[in-house]
Amino acid sequence: MSKAAGCCQSCLHYVFDYETTKTLVIPSLRVGLVFRFIQLLVLLYVVGYVCVVQKAYQETDSVLSSVTTKVKGFVFTNTSDMEPRFWDVADFVTPPQGDNSFFVLTNLVETPEQTQSRCPELPNPSTICVDDCDCTAGFSDPQGNGIQTGLCENYSPTVKTCEVLSWCPLEIDTKLPERALLAAAENFTVLIKNSISYQKFNFHRRNLLPHINSSYLKRCEFNRKSDPDCPIFRLKHIVSEAGEDFQDMAVKGGILGILIDWSCDLDWWAGKCYPKYSFRRLDNKNSANNIAPGYNFRFAKYYKTADAEERRTLIKAYGIRFDVIxxxxxxxxxxxxTIVNLGATLAFLSLAPAITDWFMLTCMRKRELYSRQKASYLTEEADAESTSMSTTYGTQ
Known part of the structure; x- marks a missing residue:
């Protein structure tokens, strides 16, 4: 046989050789323990973690939700900067409705009786001037309060600034009360009505549970230990559960999250589905980088005087925004x-013999013996020789 023909035959052996399973019993306690230990680990992972903890035998669906809120409370203020005033829901909840959120006013800077007129700009390096040449008519600074007229006017007996066309008098927001004006807002309450559904399972529920009725709502208040099902929350308790102090937070405001967790197991043996409430501050409170802290915005109340002059009261509102998540x-x-995870379990179990074989052929003292017995290569020449020897012994 030529060399080329032999090489071709060898290649054909590699392509078309068939491997069949051979059972080899190893009477070794160490190998047996490794094999059973790997099987035990696979079963603990699949049954204990995947099935029990992760509940991989279940179909899942994400929640669809709608939220409405209603705040109640009132407070009376009497300060030197403002006339005595009674505040109710229409005053301190702005805007009245929000998208899964509501805002409660706790502090403010009020600039009353503003009119559209001309007045000196507030002093800063870009507005201080000596004469009219330092001011540019028509120039508007994004950080300023109006459009410059080109005149340099007295802001105070010692300081001159460029005159602007704006709502005058200008707001001075540096005089923020150190104690929140509406500090009593900590006693306000909010009713949260939440409806959820899981469309895949045709499951619908409200946080107003079946045992909740009108008389119960009039006297209940959420408490994690004594009354965890009540949907009425006192603002002070919400802030406290988030790890904050209401009076400190009320001065410059902030953002708090009211988190409602509807994670449910809907199987008949565990078919309880109730909301779980938690609270967390969402805005940045970093003492090392405390730039523009809190939460605030401006709004105005417009009116006209007897001589039809339009005026407004500008309010820079500080407060706490509550986001219901x-x-x-x-x-x-x-x-x-269930079938998919059962198949995965069988696939994982098939790894046990492969790992055990590696251990047996690598780490055992008799690995060379095991290696020789592990695989046998059958050839036609060997089979012919064996048959010939059997015939010879039989003749003798």
């Missing part, structure tokens, strides 16, 4: 994920 996932037994 609803999340959750529901699960229920499903045959498809």
């Amino acid at each position: 609803v999340f959750g996932t529901a699960g229920r037994f499903g045959i498809i994920p």
